[in-house]
Amino acid sequence: MNLAETHYAKSGDVHIAYQVTGSGPFDLIYVxxxxxxxxxxxxxxxLARFFTRLASFSRLIxxxxxxxxxxxxxxxxxxxxxxxxxxxxxxxxxxxxxxALFGISEGGPMCLLFAATYPERVRALVLYGSFAxxxxxxxxxxxxxxxxxxxxLWGTGEFTARLFAPSTAExxxxxxxxxxxxxxxxxxxxxxxxxxxxSEIDTRHIxxxxxxxxxxxxRIGDTRxxxxxxxxxxxxxxxxxxxxxxxxxxxxMTDPELADRIAGEAEEFLTGARHEIETDRVLATVMFxxxxxxTWRAAELGDRKWRALVDxxxxxxxEQLARYRGRExxxxxxxxxxxxxxxxxxxxxxxxxxxxxxxxxxxxxAGLHTGEIELKGDDIGGIAVNIAARVATMAGAGQTMVSSxxxxxxxxxxxxxxxxxxxxxxGLPEKMQLYAALGSG
Numbered sequence: 001m002n003l004a005e006t007h008y009a010k011s012g013d014v015h016i017a018y019q020v021t022g023s024g025p026f027d028l029i030y031v032x033x034x035x036x037x038x039x040x041x042x043x044x045x046x047l048a049r050f051f052t053r054l055a056s057f058s059r060l061i062x063x064x065x066x067x068x069x070x071x072x073x074x075x076x077x078x079x080x081x082x083x084x085x086x087x088x089x090x091x092x093x094x095x096x097x098x099x100a101l102f103g104i105s106e107g108g109p110m111c112l113l114f115a116a117t118y119p120e121r122v123r124a125l126v127l128y129g130s131f132a133x134x135x136x137x138x139x140x141x142x143x144x145x146x147x148x149x150x151x152x153l154w155g156t157g158e159f160t161a162r163l164f165a166p167s168t169a170e171x172x173x174x175x176x177x178x179x180x181x182x183x184x185x186x187x188x189x190x191x192x193x194x195x196x197x198x199s200e201i202d203t204r205h206i207x208x209x210x211x212x213x214x215x216x217x218x219r220i221g222d223t224r225x226x227x228x229x230x231x232x233x234x235x236x237x238x239x240x241x242x243x244x245x246x247x248x249x250x251x252x253m254t255d256p257e258l259a260d261r262i263a264g265e266a267e268e269f270l271t272g273a274r275h276e277i278e279t280d281r282v283l284a285t286v287m288f289x290x291x292x293x294x295t296w297r298a299a300e301l302g303d304r305k306w307r308a309l310v311d312x313x314x315x316x317x318x319e320q321l322a323r324y325r326g327r328e329x330x331x332x333x334x335x336x337x338x339x340x341x342x343x344x345x346x347x348x349x350x351x352x353x354x355x356x357x358x359x360x361x362x363x364x365x366a367g368l369h370t371g372e373i374e375l376k377g378d379d380i381g382g383i384a385v386n387i388a389a390r391v392a393t394m395a396g397a398g399q400t401m402v403s404s405x406x407x408x409x410x411x412x413x414x415x416x417x418x419x420x421x422x423x424x425x426x427g428l429p430e431k432m433q434l435y436a437a438l439g440s441g
Contacts, residue, residue, distance in 0.1 A: 006038055006070060009063075009093030011086045017070035018063035018090045022055025026123065027099035028270070029087060030054065030062040031107030033129075034194050035185035037069040038062060043330055044177070045381050046253045052376065053263040054102070057271055061099070063090045065107075067190045077193040080201055084113045091121065100124040100270050105225065105250065106131075106194070108233070109203045116206040125214040125237075126266045129222055129250055131229040132207060132236075137199035146195050154188040155179060156295075164224055165251040171426055172393055173288075174254070179295065180333050207236035214240040215269040217262055224250035241269070256381065280375040285346040285368055285406065286388035287326070289317065289353060290335035292363040292397045309360060310334065316356045324349035329380055335364070339380065343370050343406045344413040347437050350400040358398060367392025369403040387432070390425035394434055404433040 004019040019038050030051075041047045041062075054060045064071040066078050066086055087110060091099060100123050103111035108130025115122040136142045146163075153159040157179030161169040168174040186194070214237045218230030227244065234242035243265055245258060252258050268274040291297070291313065298306040310333075317336050321328055324345040329337040340346035350366035357364050369391055371384030387403060395401035407417050417435035424431050 011089035024058035028058035033105035221248035294334035363397035365395035
């Protein structure tokens with residue numbers, strides 16, 4: 001859970017939303033990629049862990065760029081100079097005289113221009129998946145194709161999945177999460193303006209003048225931003241360090257191990273040492289629930305009726321969680337992540353939720369797995385969480401699917417299950433035996 005407050009800095013006539021986390025010995029300005037949402041980002045466990053890691057060794061200052069997230073919408077398409085000035089405004093509002101800048105993707109050129117313009121305010125640069133000149137969008141045909149994709153796909157999650165995280169394109173839960181993030185971070189017209197701006201950016205001529213120590217992080221097979229873009233930056237900034245990372249997704253938050261490594265590389269570069277966040281590990285039963293065909297139902301009902309229906313659903317879920325001693329970890333928008341200290345209670349809770357919400361005219365599916373989880377404040381992480389999420393995607397409408405671990409642990413409880421065979425779950429090396437819960441005998 002995010003405990004940081006959202007504040008606003010004034011950049012000209014535009015209000016820029018920002019948050020400050022941590023109290024380390026130096027300031028770290030995190031400049032996001034193409035879209036962001038300060039508050040929604042904390043709901044992603046990989047991002048939450050990543051930001052917590054950065055805030056463990058710095059005073060982390062994050063912001064939403066103009067026309068995105070919680071910042072003001074603008075009528076004119078913002079240019080790079082205006083967005084760079086938003087960095088200055090946020091630093092001033094947060095009382096930061098000098099800071100390290102961490103630029104993600106298109107946030108990189110903003111950092112490069114800021115470092116060249118205000119060298120006295122920049123102690124170091126860290127860039128991930130970035131560019132000085134966009135290698136693809138300078139082609140008008142590519143730009144036109146990207147703009148067409150925005151028009152057709154923005155808000156569905158498919159835009160992000162196809163262009164920025166192709167490894168997750170077949171992951172329904174991931175695509176739904178991208179869809180929500182897209183809708184709450186920028187409008188289609190704002191996204192189109194970002195693409196047009198990116199097609200015009202060219203900061204190559206200022207690279208040699210940058211004086212700040214610079215770390216360039218880039219994935220070797222980045223499908224959105226080829227490694228050549230990272231090499232170009234590193235080869236033209238004096239004494240810049242290039243660290244090549246494995247993988248092909250442009251988004252790093254699809255891979256918890258990569259996110260941890262990026263944070264660790266940044267910490268070591270900026271502080272000279274690398275430390276891991278201490279986590280408590282416990283055994284728990286993890287449950288994911290999800291409203292079936294939520295996107296279609298929302299479009300059918302309209303925003304007001306859908307919101308009322310979801311509110312009723314949420315009340316039912318929380319009532320059943322209290323009844324079966326479950327702990328709500330987070331509301332996912334159209335479902336819940338929860339834990340139980342006993343697998344039988346988790347299975348019965350899932351069945352009760354499915355039965356109760358059916359009276360509302362909607363169906364819920366659920367997935368459960370028991371394993372060791374990491375406690376990170378109010379959040380959780382670990383492979384058991386990922387497995388439960390994958391198991392949930394295999395359930396049908398009104399169905400509860402469980403792993404073989406859950407079924408074995410509830411022996412003697414009276415719960416009955418139907419064998420659904422071996423399944424290859426995305427991200428797991430071996431197939432897993434799954435069972436559909438049938439209730440009590």
